[in-house]
Amino acid sequence: MLESIIAGLSGLGSGAIELFSWQGLPNLVMLFVAAALLYLGVAKQVEPLLLIPIGFGCLLANVPLGDLMDEGGMLRTLYDMGIANELFPLLIFIGIGAMIDFGVLLENPKMLLFGAAGQIGIFLTLLLALGLGFTQLEAVSIAIIGAMDGPTAIYVTSQFAPHLLGAVSVAAYSYMALVPIIQPPIMRALTTKKERVVRMGTLKRSVSPTTKLLFPIVVTLVTGLIAPKGLPLMGTIMLGNFMRECGVVARLTKASENEIANVVTLFLGLAIGGTMEGKAFLTPQTLAIFGLGFLAICLDTVAGVMFGKLVCWVSGGRVNPLIGAAGISAFPMAARVVQVQGQRYDKRNYLLMHAAGANTGGQIGSVMAAAVMLSVMKGMGLV
Amino acid sequence: MDNWAFGITMTIVGVGGTFLTLWILSLVMDLLKKVFPLSAEDTKTDKNA
Numbered sequence: 067m068l069e070s071i072i073a074g075l076s077g078l079g080s081g082a083i084e085l086f087s088w089q090g091l092p093n094l095v096m097l098f099v100a101a102a103l104l105y106l107g108v109a110k111q112v113e114p115l116l117l118i119p120i121g122f123g124c125l126l127a128n129v130p131l132g133d134l135m136d137e138g139g140m141l142r143t144l145y146d147m148g149i150a151n152e153l154f155p156l157l158i159f160i161g162i163g164a165m166i167d168f169g170v171l172l173e174n175p176k177m178l179l180f181g182a183a184g185q186i187g188i189f190l191t192l193l194l195a196l197g198l199g200f201t202q203l204e205a206v207s208i209a210i211i212g213a214m215d216g217p218t219a220i221y222v223t224s225q226f227a228p229h230l231l232g233a234v235s236v237a238a239y240s241y242m243a244l245v246p247i248i249q250p251p252i253m254r255a256l257t258t259k260k261e262r263v264v265r266m267g268t269l270k271r272s273v274s275p276t277t278k279l280l281f282p283i284v285v286t287l288v289t290g291l292i293a294p295k296g297l298p299l300m301g302t303i304m305l306g307n308f309m310r311e312c313g314v315v316a317r318l319t320k321a322s323e324n325e326i327a328n329v330v331t332l333f334l335g336l337a338i339g340g341t342m343e344g345k346a347f348l349t350p351q352t353l354a355i356f357g358l359g360f361l362a363i364c365l366d367t368v369a370g371v372m373f374g375k376l377v378c379w380v381s382g383g384r385v386n387p388l389i390g391a392a393g394i395s396a397f398p399m400a401a402r403v404v405q406v407q408g409q410r411y412d413k414r415n416y417l418l419m420h421a422a423g424a425n426t427g428g429q430i431g432s433v434m435a436a437a438v439m440l441s442v443m444k445g446m447g448l449v
Numbered sequence: 450m451d452n453w454a455f456g457i458t459m460t461i462v463g464v465g466g467t468f469l470t471l472w473i474l475s476l477v478m479d480l481l482k483k484v485f486p487l488s489a490e491d492t493k494t495d496k497n498a
Contacts, residue, residue, distance in 0.1 A: 175478035178471040185467055189460040196452045205456070271492075276485040277478075284477055292470050431471060438466040442459060446450065 084130035092344025093128040099342070100125035103236070112243040115328075116216065116335050120236060123339020134340060141340030144333050149224050149231070154334040155217035156302045161327030162217070162429075163306025164319045166397070168281055170423045171430075172273040177389075177423035181431030183373030184393030184424075187365030188212035188435050191358055198354055202448065203227055206439060208355050211238045212362030213432035214245070215395035218299060220334070222436055225449070232342035233352045237359035245399045246406075248360075249367050253391050253407055256371045261378060263412040264386040269419050275311075282308040289434060295444050296437015303433060367391050386417055392424040395432035401425040 084090045085097075103121030107114040126134050127141060134141040148154035171177055188209045195205035203226035210222045211234060219238040223231050241248065254262075282304035290297040309319045341347075374390025388407050392400040404421035443449045450458075 172478055172482065175475035175482075178475045178478075179468065182464075182468040182471040186464055189463045192459055192463075193456045196456045202452060202455050205452075206459075272487055273482060274485045274487045274491050277481045280481055280485070281478065284481060285474060288474055288477055289470060292473075293466070427471070430474070431467065434470055435463065435467045438463050438470065439459065442462050442466065446455075446458070448450075448455075 081130045081132070090130055092348050093130055094344075095348055096124060096128040096342060096344040099347075100128065100339070103339075106240070113239045115331050116239045117236075119332050119335025120232075120239075120339040120342075123336040124232075124342040125339070126336075127340045127343050135343060141337060144337040145340055147337075148330070148333055149220070149337050150228070152221050152224055152298070154330050154337070155221040155224075156298055157330045158217045158327055158334065159299060159302035160306040161323045161330075163282070163303035163308075164310045164323040166303075166307060166426060166429065167310075168307060168426055169273055169278060170269070170419055171426040172277060172281060173269045173271070174420070174423050177420070178427040178430065179377075180370060180373065180390055180393035180424035181427030181429070182393070182434075183390060184366050184370040184395075184428045185213065185431050185435035186369035187362045187367075188439075190365045190369075191362035194361060195354075195358055198358070200351075200354075201227075204230060206443070207234055208358050209362060210234070210436060210439070211241065211355075211359035212366050213395055213436055214238070214242055214363060214366065214400075215429070215432040215436075216242065218395075218432055218436045220338070221299060222440070228341070229346060230351070230355060232338055232347055233355040234359070235338045236342075237356050241359055241363050242396045242399070245363070245394075245396045246403050248363055249391050249400065249403050250407055252364060252367045253371055253388055253403075256368065257375070257387050259411060261375065261387050262408065262410075263415060264378065264383060265412070265415050266384070266386055266389075266417060266420050268416070269423075279308070279311045282311065285430065289437060293434070293437035293441040295440035295449075296433065299433045299437060300430075303429075363394075366394050370394065386415075386420070389417060389420050389424050392421040392428065393431060394425070394428045397425050397429055398422060400428065 100121045103117050106112040107117035133139050191212050192205050192209035195208045207223040207227040210219045216238050223234045286301050286304045289300045306322050309315050370390035370393040374387030377385045378387045388404050392404045394400050401421035405418040408415045408417040
């Protein structure tokens with residue numbers, strides 16, 4: 067009897083004994099990382115909807131002997147339910163599609179080209195990652211941070227390098243929140259004062275409801291036929307947008323952009339946090355991923371602004387090159403950054419609508435870049 | 450395929466493919482606007498809303 071009581075008592079406090087032993091050190095460090103993520107989410111409001119579930123998932127995964135990421139554990143079940151099969155990012159995309167008004171992009175469809183230029187950082191980062199010794203599939207997963215699009219990064223990484231999922235996701239969401247800090251110095255360094263004060267006039271409304279309704283169907287078909295491997299990404303975002311524009315399924319639209327997106331965001335964040343187990347996360351690779359992710363966003367901005375300068379020159383000075391910085395997926399932050407930078411040099415310069423067009427173009431561009439990458443890899447026989 | 454061949458292929462085809470697809474898409478969007486222009490009725494509905 068006494069023996070069984072002693073044996074039973076040995077189970078209590080075993081987590082603490084494990085945590086403060088030498089082999090528990092990585093978990094202890096990760097508990098501080100979890101605390102940092104929770105602090106950023108709560109106190110600094112850095113992408114709180116994602117960083118709080120990720121931070122708490124990280125905390126749960128690093129309490130020793132909790133076994134939440136073992137077979138049958140809660141975090142493992144969430145991971146298998148929606149990340150291993152790429153379902154969660156796609157469900158979030160339906161919600162994103164339901165939230166976006168592509169009308170401003172349809173007013174001036176050429177803004178889509180800014181959305182293409184804003185993805186060049188992805189491909190340059192791919193080269194850098196390969197140069198640092200990452201495998202081809204790992205390099206693709208790291209480069210996709212440059213899409214500045216959390217669900218796309220998670221979708222690609224969960225397919226090609228699931229062991230990097232925690233680092234890639236945290237880097238993608240953290241840097242996305244830092245767009246207002248990262249972009250302005252690059253924008254100022256690459257443009258002259260004369261370029262920054264270029265005015266672009268106002269956009270006149272020219273898009274009919276029928277065009278807005280047909281837009282998601284046409285985009286799905288065109289992009290799906292060109293890059294079929296990206297169809298799940300583009301198809302889901304356009305499904306959400308079609309529901310929004312058709313106006314007859316308000317309940318589904320609302321559910322997609324609220325309840326479904328919220329529940330999936332919670333599950334997604336927890337499951338990603340669950341992948342941040344100490345021994346797997348605390349590697350030099352993780353530091354390299356954060357460094358490359360930062361470079362990816364800087365290179366996106368450089369490419370966007372340089373493309374803006376080219377368009378400014380070709381158009382005889384009618385396009386403000388700052389608009390190029392908005393050709394990324396971080397919506398609407400990047401558009402606001404352009405507006406603020408433009409007004410810093412000319413208080414009466416209203417670039418917001420043009421920048422919003424480039425920004426929604428960046429949303430389509432980031433998904434398209436991922437779709438092209440996946441399809442090219444399929445063509446090469448790598449996936 | 451070695452890493453550099455892969456990287457350079459992905460960069461050229463990736464950047465080119467993304468630009469080409471989005472350019473085609475912008476042309477299709479322009480076409481859509483021409484086929485289904487904004488009518489006076491649409492503007493009126495907006496004003497009444």
